[in-house]
Amino acid sequence: MSKSDQIQYAVEGAVAVITLNRPQVLNALTPELINDWQAAIEKANADDQVGAILVTGAGKAFCAGADLEDWFLPFVRGEKAYLDEDQRLGGLGVVGDWIKLTEASKPLVAAVHGAAIGGGITMLLPFDVIYAADNAVFAFPFAQVGIVPEYCSSHFLAARVGLGRASEWTLSGRKVKADEAERSGLVNRVVAADALRSEALAMAEQLARAPTRMVRMTKRLLRQNFAETDIDKVWQRESDTLRECFGSQEHHDAVNAFLNARSR
DSSP: SSSSSHHHHEETTTTTEEEOOOOOGGBBBBBHHHHHHHHHHHHHHHHTOOOEEEEEEEETOOOOOIIIIIIHHHTTTTTSSTTTTTTSSSSSSOOOOOHHHHHHSEEEEEEEOEEEEEHHHHHTTTTEEEEETTEEEOOOOOGGGGGOTTTHHHHHHHHHOHHHHHHHHHOOOOOEEHHHHHHHHHSSSSOOGGHHHHHHHHHHHHTTOOHHHHHHHHHHHHHHTTTTHHHHHHHHHHHHHHHHHTTTHHHHHHHHHHHHHHHT
16 A cells, blocks of 8 residues: 555454545545555555455545546646547556456455545445435546446446446436435445444454454355356356365364254
8 A cells, every 4th residue: 555545444253344534525536546546455455464354444434526727627728638548548658457456355345425536436336334314425437527337337327226227327417316216226225424333344254253264255256157058058157166165174164063062
């Protein structure tokens, strides 16, 4: 991680807490913030004491999306040139592979309050669990600023809410309130704003209790098999992964612990 304070990192028990920390601009995204966010996840994944990761935002909003003045304006003015080597953000800058990072990561939980706009929600779509405060508002206003969705959100949004809703939301850019987001499957659960952090932390703590290796295997299977049309491939991947589990110490310990607890 850089020496920037755009990301705060702390460990609470078995949970790493990552906080987007640009509250003066509603935690608007910059290349530096995104790179530090990725580094914080990598740090948590490398810590054997951490079993899950919680992401929050400082101040009155989770994230207002890309900082247009910091990120887009220099290109619009011709002060910067788009980068040919960037194959993920259309030339805006070279960033890490967010999709592979989130897939391979320990469980990722987001706690969203206030505004989550553009990249402020699309970057969360590959997360495992998204909690939202009852004051949360989401929007995907890409077309309105002359661009298209990014971070594979054209896939993950449709996967979460269906093609019809994804089409409406991305083409209109309209605001989606928390209750609609929950009904549609965009978020897993809506809670009172003053209980958001504690509820999301409790979920992260629950996810942290499972063996990390098996959690990662499960995440990989879900990601690989979600859109797979060959059911034999789905079955084979599960069987191969089960075989790996059966030879693991984690499986043996879990079975013995369960049987010992039942016999008491």
